[in-house]
Amino acid sequence: MLVRRLSEAPAEEWHRLRYRALMDAGQLGSRNMSVTWLEIPADAEQTLRSDEGAEQVYVIVRGAGTMSVAGDTQGVGEGDLILVPPATDHSIANNGEETLACVSVQSPPVAAAELYSDQLAEVSGYGEDEEL
Numbered sequence: 001m002l003v004r005r006l007s008e009a010p011a012e013e014w015h016r017l018r019y020r021a022l023m024d025a026g027q028l029g030s031r032n033m034s035v036t037w038l039e040i041p042a043d044a045e046q047t048l049r050s051d052e053g054a055e056q057v058y059v060i061v062r063g064a065g066t067m068s069v070a071g072d073t074q075g076v077g078e079g080d081l082i083l084v085p086p087a088t089d090h091s092i093a094n095n096g097e098e099t100l101a102c103v104s105v106q107s108p109p110v111a112a113a114e115l116y117s118d119q120l121a122e123v124s125g126y127g128e129d130e131e132l
Contacts, residue, residue: 002028006037016041025109034109038092040065040100045093054106056084058092063100066093 009020020037040046040063048068058067064077069090076082076092084090094100 040094
C-alpha cells in the first residue's frame with residue numbers, strides 16, 4: 001500500500017496560502033490524478049482561475065467559505081464536495097474567522113507547481129509593499 005501522510009507532504013506557501021502536494025503528477029504510480037491539500041487563512045482567497053484540460057474536485061475538510069464556479073457563487077463548509085469541469089473559471093475564498101482546509105483532486109494530473117502559481121496568492125489585503 002502506498003501512503004502519503006499530510007505531515008510528510010512538502011509544504012509550499014505563497015504569501016498567506018499554503019498547499020501540500022499529497023500526490024503530485026506521476027507520484028506514487030498515479031497516472032490519472034493529482035491530489036493537493038490547500039489551507040486558506042481567514043480573509044484570503046484564491047484568484048479566479050481555470051484549468052483547460054483537467055476536471056477538479058474540492059472537498060472541504062475544515063472551515064467554511066465561498067466557492068465560485070462559472071459565475072455561480074455559493075457558501076461551502078465541512079464535508080461539501082464541489083466539482084469544477086475542465087476549462088471553467090473558479091475560485092475559493094475564506095470569509096470566516098478560521099482557516100479553511102480542503103483537498104483538491106485533478107484528473108488528468110496537474111503538477112502542483114503549475115496548479116498553484118503566484119496568481120493563487122492574490123489575497124485580500126495583500127499589497128506589493130508588504131514583506132513576504
